[in-house]
Amino acid sequence: MTQIRALVFDVFGTVVDWRNGIAREAAPFLKKWGRTDIDPIAFSDAWRGRYQPSMEEIRSGRRPYCRLDVLHRENLSYVLQYFGIEEAAISEQELVSLNKAWHRLDAWPDVVAALDRLKPHYILGPLSNGNISLMVNLARHAKLPWEVVLGAEITHAYKPSPQAYLRAVEALDLPHAEVCLVAAHNSDLRAARSCGLSTAFVPRPDEYGSHEKADLKADSEWDVIATDFTDLADQLLVGKSA
Amino acid sequence: MTQIRALVFDVFGTVVDWRNGIAREAAPFLKKWGRTDIDPIAFSDAWRGRYQPSMEEIRSGRRPYCRLDVLHRENLSYVLQYFGIEEAAISEQELVSLNKAWHRLDAWPDVVAALDRLKPHYILGPLSNGNISLMVNLARHAKLPWEVVLGAEITHAYKPSPQAYLRAVEALDLPHAEVCLVAAHNSDLRAARSCGLSTAFVPRPDEYGSHEKADLKADSEWDVIATDFTDLADQLLVGKSA
Structure with missing residues (x-):
């Protein structure tokens, strides 16, 4: 990988x-x-x-x-x-x-500890359709350790438009595959992959309560397929010092 | 204030x-x-x-x-x-x-501890002419606890153009005076104040070595005038719980 x-x-x-x-x-x-x-x-x-x-x-x-x-x-x-x-x-x-x-939404319970573990090793930021102030306030409320806010207000493009991904990668000035989108939605990952990003899937079976249908599991061979954020961190920290 | x-x-x-x-x-x-x-x-x-x-x-x-x-x-x-x-x-x-x-520039020695103290109480981010990846990499190198990167690449305007300040405030979606620019350059503060931002001056007499002339002291009644970042944090944390 x-x-x-x-x-x-x-x-x-x-x-x-x-x-x-x-x-x-x-x-x-x-x-x-x-x-x-x-x-x-x-x-x-x-x-x-x-x-x-x-x-x-x-x-x-x-x-x-x-x-x-x-x-x-x-x-x-x-x-x-x-x-x-x-x-x-x-x-x-x-x-x-x-x-x-x-x-003022809460993070899923597995999120914050995993992000705190990942932070020393990876640049972390939202690539969301939410605007900057929404993301900043949400991070303060939910204790999300972002260091940069990417997403729609930077790119003026809403996912899954390709520009939403491409301009975020451009802002980070990294090779596309060195930027990995983490998402619970296969369609989001599909759009990111077609722009050359790496992809990580984490299911959120409770997102829609019993209405959840589309994204109960990975529907493609994403680069990382995790059961939750703890597993995501475990997989992404293999070989990295604690 | x-x-x-x-x-x-x-x-x-x-x-x-x-x-x-x-x-x-x-x-x-x-x-x-x-x-x-x-x-x-x-x-x-x-x-x-x-x-x-x-x-x-x-x-x-x-x-x-x-x-x-x-x-x-x-x-x-x-x-x-x-x-x-x-x-x-x-x-x-x-x-x-x-x-x-x-x-890969280093922070002045008083910066990181002060930012870490300020972070629980204030949204912190650069409002710099540097681009996003420059700011992200610099933050990683110098351990600057930014939660959002504002500045030229967000606004497509270089300070001291008014849009550089106005669009940053707009992104934070706060009343202008609730956003305070911290700078060692009076001209930067002057431009920010004319856009309605609050202002804080911290001198950096060593920025240009012995060439420093313009900004040895505050040349206006900025909202905060501090001797260094430690003093800035002391002043801004009065009345806030530790």
């Missing part, structure tokens, strides 16, 4: 548990607005359900790049309408605060 | 000692090529002397943005010619390696 120098991470789903994190903040919001009939997890799923369609407008060129915070805020309006919650009754400040729930 | 949330740093001169770092790597290069008559410090000063003029081409709009690594490499050619060293005799690989001396 090529000498990997930098590990870049998909974040939503791979590093952090967006579903329970959003539900945790949706619950008091729904209660306040008298809508305890709505399952906070369903609210979370509906919000995330708008994620790909909203980015597709930008990937397709129909809309210029804007930050994921902006898309999340627009998608929140959509979700409120979907559930019949009157947005006009709610202050923008409260909606912005709820929108920042995406900045 | 406004609540500061993020500290962003000028790097060359303020955080790292470029003059001695470049001279350290120039010395064996000059010896190898039979030019022990050239003082490595003079070589370092001449190389750095091309820094502002080369960026001015981009700031003025006469040339599109390119990375500082590229400017450093062009400026190296200029310096070789200036000292009468025949560039054509030297492999590009060797010149690229020497050019990356800018990625």
Whole structure:
């Protein structure tokens, strides 16, 4: 295997548990607005359900790049309408605060210890569709030891557009194969590989709860296939001093 | 004083000692090529002397943005010619390696401990004219605990162009005054203040050796005026838990 120098991470789903994190903040919001009939997890799923369609407008060129915070805020309006919650009754400040729930997601329990072990040996950073402030705040909240933030706001391209990967590699100024994308989504890895990056798969069977279907296992011979982040670190630290 | 949330740093001169770092790597290069008559410090000063003029081409709009690594490499050619060293005799690989001396500069001795103390309380990152890979490699070499890399490659603008400061603040998505530039150069702070950032001055009387003239002391009422990074941390940590 090529000498990997930098590990870049998909974040939503791979590093952090967006579903329970959003539900945790949706619950008091729904209660306040008298809508305890709505399952906070369903609210979370509906919000995330708008994620790909909203980015597709930008990937397709129909809309210029804007930050994921902006898309999340627009998608929140959509979700409120979907559930019949009157947005006009709610202050923008409260909606912005709820929108920042995406900045306060928890890491999966195996993540932080593994990243701390990997850090002396690899450059670590997110290669996420999240914007810079989202990634910085998330790292502070979830104790993710990033040293650089790559991703959509650097490249003005949303994954899986090739430019999202290519420009991140260019920023690191490394041979493509020395940059390894770590992701729980086979499609993300496929796009990274076609841009020449190395690839590491870590399954997250609980990302969508019982809805998880697509990514229960690696569907290709990725360079590293790990059971979780602990196993990822074990594999990537073979032969390196502790 | 406004609540500061993020500290962003000028790097060359303020955080790292470029003059001695470049001279350290120039010395064996000059010896190898039979030019022990050239003082490595003079070589370092001449190389750095091309820094502002080369960026001015981009700031003025006469040339599109390119990375500082590229400017450093062009400026190296200029310096070789200036000292009468025949560039054509030297492999590009060797010149690229020497050019990356800018990625291997040491921090001033007061820096790392102070940044480690500040890190729990403030977002920390470079706001430098250096490109992303330069900043990442420098951080690894000098143990700088950055969590995000801002600066010219994010903004495609070189300080002191206003966009260099404004786009960095925009990336952090904070009120301008909650972002504080730390720099040893009054002119950098002046430009940051005119963009609404908070400002902190730390003198580096040894940056240019005995040539230092302009920035021996603060020439304005910056929000923080410190004697060194230890004092900067002491002042910024008043009232914060250890």
